Amino acid sequence: MDGAAVLDAIRQRADVVETHAHRGDATVVVTREALPRVLALCRDEPALAFDMLMDLTAVDYLKYPGREDGPRFEVVYHLYSLAHNHRVRVKTRVDEDDAVVPSAVGLWPSANWFEREVWDMFGVRFSGHPNLVRLLLYEEFVGHPLRKDYPIERRQPLIGPAQ
Amino acid sequence: MAETTRREFMLGEGSGTGSGSQNLHVGMGPAHPAMHGIIRITTELDGETIVKADVEIGYLHRAFEKDCEEGGYNNAIPYTDRLNYVSPLINNFGYCAAIEKLLGIDVTERCKYIRVIMSEISRICDHLTCIGASAMELGAFTVFLYMIKAREFLWELVEDVTGARLTISYGRVGGVKADLPDGFSAKTTKAFKETREVLDEVHRLLTGNRIFLDRMVGLGALGREETIAYAITGPLLRAVGVPYDVRRAQPYDVYDRLEFEIPTQKDGDNFARYLVRMAEMEQSMRIVEQALARIPGGAINVDAAGRPIDPAAYVDLGKQGKTEGLLLVPITLSPNLQGQQRAALERVNVHDKRVVLPSKETTYGSIEGLMNHFMLIMEGSGIRPPLGEAYAAVEGANGELGFYVVSDGTDRPYRVRCRPPCLPPMAALSRMIEGGMVADLIPTFGSVNMIGGELDR
Numbered sequence: 001m002d003g004a005a006v007l008d009a010i011r012q013r014a015d016v017v018e019t020h021a022h023r024g025d026a027t028v029v030v031t032r033e034a035l036p037r038v039l040a041l042c043r044d045e046p047a048l049a050f051d052m053l054m055d056l057t058a059v060d061y062l063k064y065p066g067r068e069d070g071p072r073f074e075v076v077y078h079l080y081s082l083a084h085n086h087r088v089r090v091k092t093r094v095d096e097d098d099a100v101v102p103s104a105v106g107l108w109p110s111a112n113w114f115e116r117e118v119w120d121m122f123g124v125r126f127s128g129h130p131n132l133v134r135l136l137l138y139e140e141f142v143g144h145p146l147r148k149d150y151p152i153e154r155r156q157p158l159i160g161p162a163q
Numbered sequence: 164m165a166e167t168t169r170r171e172f173m174l175g176e177g178s179g180t181g182s183g184s185q186n187l188h189v190g191m192g193p194a195h196p197a198m199h200g201i202i203r204i205t206t207e208l209d210g211e212t213i214v215k216a217d218v219e220i221g222y223l224h225r226a227f228e229k230d231c232e233e234g235g236y237n238n239a240i241p242y243t244d245r246l247n248y249v250s251p252l253i254n255n256f257g258y259c260a261a262i263e264k265l266l267g268i269d270v271t272e273r274c275k276y277i278r279v280i281m282s283e284i285s286r287i288c289d290h291l292t293c294i295g296a297s298a299m300e301l302g303a304f305t306v307f308l309y310m311i312k313a314r315e316f317l318w319e320l321v322e323d324v325t326g327a328r329l330t331i332s333y334g335r336v337g338g339v340k341a342d343l344p345d346g347f348s349a350k351t352t353k354a355f356k357e358t359r360e361v362l363d364e365v366h367r368l369l370t371g372n373r374i375f376l377d378r379m380v381g382l383g384a385l386g387r388e389e390t391i392a393y394a395i396t397g398p399l400l401r402a403v404g405v406p407y408d409v410r411r412a413q414p415y416d417v418y419d420r421l422e423f424e425i426p427t428q429k430d431g432d433n434f435a436r437y438l439v440r441m442a443e444m445e446q447s448m449r450i451v452e453q454a455l456a457r458i459p460g461g462a463i464n465v466d467a468a469g470r471p472i473d474p475a476a477y478v479d480l481g482k483q484g485k486t487e488g489l490l491l492v493p494i495t496l497s498p499n500l501q502g503q504q505r506a507a508l509e510r511v512n513v514h515d516k517r518v519v520l521p522s523k524e525t526t527y528g529s530i531e532g533l534m535n536h537f538m539l540i541m542e543g544s545g546i547r548p549p550l551g552e553a554y555a556a557v558e559g560a561n562g563e564l565g566f567y568v569v570s571d572g573t574d575r576p577y578r579v580r581c582r583p584p585c586l587p588p589m590a591a592l593s594r595m596i597e598g599g600m601v602a603d604l605i606p607t608f609g610s611v612n613m614i615g616g617e618l619d620r
């Protein structure tokens with residue numbers, strides 16, 4: 001299936017906020033409430049069959065032109081289907097004061113570490129995650145460094161092993 | 164609670180677990196000779212069997228993604244070298260491919276071939292390192308030495324082209340830093356001959372070796388469904404029989420025009436991964452040989468009649484004052500600028516002044532060139548992709564290496580995300596080692612080929 005057909009198939013069966021195919025990357029934006037259903041549809045619908053969650057990350061749109069007031073975070077899922085050799089990008093937007101997204105660990109175990117990394121770097125929580133602790137940084141680290149309001153010069157003490 | 168006496172502990176009669184024995188917690192790493200890089204695996208052992216394993220990463224986190232947001236688009240290229248530091252060229256090209264996709268530009272034909280050639284040489288280096296190191300950890304030190312010898316031949320090729328062995332920074336948005344040097348093809352043929360001999364020797368040393376088989380066959384296996392569910396790609400996925408390879412599934416550069424096979428195995432154990440990697444090296448050499456035979460654009464240095472000319476002979480003629488027939492001919496004199504003259508650069512770079520730096524002659528020789536150079540280098544100028552986002556994937560040595568880039572229209576990337584190929588297998592590592600012996604952790608961990616640089620970024 002090409003990108004347009006994938007987007008059509010998702011649009012027909014689920015509520016989507018918007019779709020686009022900038023530079024050939026089929027992209028669908030959904031609400032947080034619709035996200036679990038859309039992801040499950042992507043995995044289980046035989047015509048879509050996205051059996052791999054290739055990547056899961058987030059973007060902080062705090063300083064993006066035209067997006068300063070909108071929902072701050074976008075959680076981005078890159079899906080790939082081995083059977084059909086097609087890709088899709090699913091995105092959902094969340095506000096800073098309610099930065100929680102339903103976890104996808106139940107659908108793809110690969111979401112486990114990816115979601116931990118997003119929590120670590122952006123402070124977006126994933127409800128239903130079995131073990132949402134920091135992945136790359138240490139637990140005592142204060143803040144979430146890939147947020148746009150985290151200054152790159154900030155230094156934090158390196159914490160040794162617990163005394 | 165009564166204290167467990169030494170006797171109770173030794174005999175396993177303690178009241179601690181109720182099962183009559185106590186599990187032992189053993190931490191491996193972060194600094195452990197067999198942990199390639201720094202990583203910590205906390206194991207819970209029942210005798211010598213791993214009951215539970217917990218993998219902890221992040222010791223090499225260097226804020227790659229944050230740093231990328233702080234400079235221009237080309238400034239991130241040296242950082243990408245340090246992702247997978249065994250095959251840095253693939254990282255360079257993967258990152259460039261994402262930016263080029265964002266810009267909507269297509270690199271030149273010769274550049275595509277150069278990227279394919281250099282990527283495949285890097286892939287061989289990576290597999291040689293992986294197998295060599297794993298074999299060494301199983302006691303086959305000879306194999307390690309042989310393979311590092313072969314890698315040395317290949318790194319000499321890389322050094323010829325890029326000027327460095329590891330921190331090569333050779334990719335550029337819209338092209339590559341410089342053209343291939345003279346005589347590259349012949350040197351490659353020679354290096355591949357040596358590499359093939361080494362691979363033959365290693366096959367004889369390992370593939371039928373009883374000790375090696377005992378440590379590899381049936382160990383560290385992960386089922387087909389689980390491998391897919393964990394989004395594991397690369398040799399580990401092909402070792403369970405799934406012929407997924409970005410080069411074939413979604414061809415980039417010129418892979419769709421080259422003939423190569425995708426080796427697969429069935430069992431998904433350490434031995435299957437070893438066989439896949441060994442077969443892939445041969446395929447990579449096949450690709451390079453085809454690409455070298457077909458690469459467009461001939462010798463860089465030609466005389467007035469269009470005949471190729473050896474730079475050394477050229478210099479000699481010039482010293483003798485015999486410059487008559489040589490006027491108006493592009494020449495190669497400075498080794499520092501080798502492959503960077505105008506003619507060479509134009510062959511390997513996109514003709515797009517918004518993206519590619521002009522050649523040195525143009526910069527120093529004309530006001531337009533100088534302005535163009537400044538417009539790309541000055542703070543606040545540089546490459547400016549339009550608003551938008553793009554995800555581009557290449558086949559790294561460990562699997563799909565993806566870059567997801569978001570542009571806000573300025574000269575700095577708004578967000579750069581690297582999808583590290585060895586993160587998913589590391590997430591699944593505890594599944595591979597649980598239930599096995601503690602000694603088998605080492606070959607299994609070796610077969611994953613963890614690269615700290617790209618895992619922790």
